[in-house]
Amino acid sequence: MATAAEKSTKERLVSALDDLEVLSRELIEMLALSRNQKLPQPGEDVKVLELLVQRDREFQDLMATAQSQGKVHDEMQQLEKEVEKRDSDIQQLQKQLKEAEHILATAVYQAKEKLKSIDKARKGSVSSEELIKYAHRISASNAVCAPLNWVPGDPRRPYPTDLEMRSGMLGLMANLPTNGVNGHLPGDALAAGRLPDVLTPHYPWQSSDVSVGMLPPHHGSDLGLEPPGHNKENEEDVENMSTDSSSSSSDSD
Amino acid sequence: MMATAAAPPVQEKEYEDWSFLPLVHDILKCMDKDSQDVHQELAKLKSKIQDAREQISNMPGIDCSPVEQQQQLCTLREQVRTKNQLLHKYKGLCMFDVPKAS
Secondary structure (H helix, E strand, C coil): CHHHHHCCHHHHHHHHHHHHHHHHHHHHHHHHHHHHCCCCCCCHHHHHHHHHHHHHHHHHHHHHHHHHHHHHHHHHHHHHHHHHHHHHHHHHHHHHHHHHHHHHHHHHHHHHHHHHHHHHHHHCCCCHHHHHHHHHHHHHCCCCCCCCCCCCCCCCCCCCCHHHHHCCHHHHHHHCCCCCCCCCCHHHHHHHCCCCHHHCCCCCCCCCCCCHHHCCCCCCCCCCCCCHHHHHHHHHHHHHHHHHHCHHHHHHC | CCCCCCCCCCHHHHHHHCCCHHHHHHHHHHHHHCCCCHHHHHHHHHHHHHHHHHHHHHCCCCCCCHHHHHHHHHHHHHHHHHHHHHHHHHHHCCCCCCCCCC
């Protein structure tokens, strides 16, 4: 029984069919012989017939079993298709979960970096009053924004102009007689009105009646390198030069 | 006339179709009567045996015993049930529920 249970239905069917073929042939041959002569073993044909009937019944039972196994096989195929579909769904879900995990990991990392930046900013925080105070200092000299009443042509600039430099400490130092020759351009001393005649530079545009003593003091607002005879033109030139030199700031204004 | 695995006729009719005894009986009757139809009946029996062999080779699902097939069926059913449960669980699982402040 154990060996019969281990055999597949197909093997049992083939075995039963072979037995049926052999038994039916043997029965027919025995009956054919018995018509001409006596059987060597009387009653043997009955035994063969009984075996034939028994194997026939077994074969029919096996065929019925095979039919039911066929139906079960169809159900199993349906289940296998369902399993494949579920596997596909699970793989799709796994893929989506991995993508979500990646996105979340990136978001968490960026959030942590933001928190670090916030902590760092809090540690190095600056008082708003100090910031406003420095902003006022920077803005006081009109270096970041033109004055409200500034118009094109206004000589004021966000940096010290030539005239302002000359009227400052450096300009005063340059006007001293002992220091007027060494290290200073003749034009500077001439503009300051202190240069001796022998050192007076002779520019092509200077007139012959120019004298140093007649030059205005260096504190004048319209000072330039030219003698008084050309003051008006020089003022315009200086104006243009100043304008040109700071043309970028003018343009930016 | 022969029942196939795809077409399911009445089971009793299939049961009778696979019996070889009627053909053997016809052969023996012809032999008793010394009829010339003996050879024809013998040919029928051979043909039926051959058809049975072919059908057995084409029948699906008989490569294992009924017990083994039932075990495989149970395994498949269990697989489908488990995968359905898993999918139902993960699709119904919301990972973004904000926990209520205690």
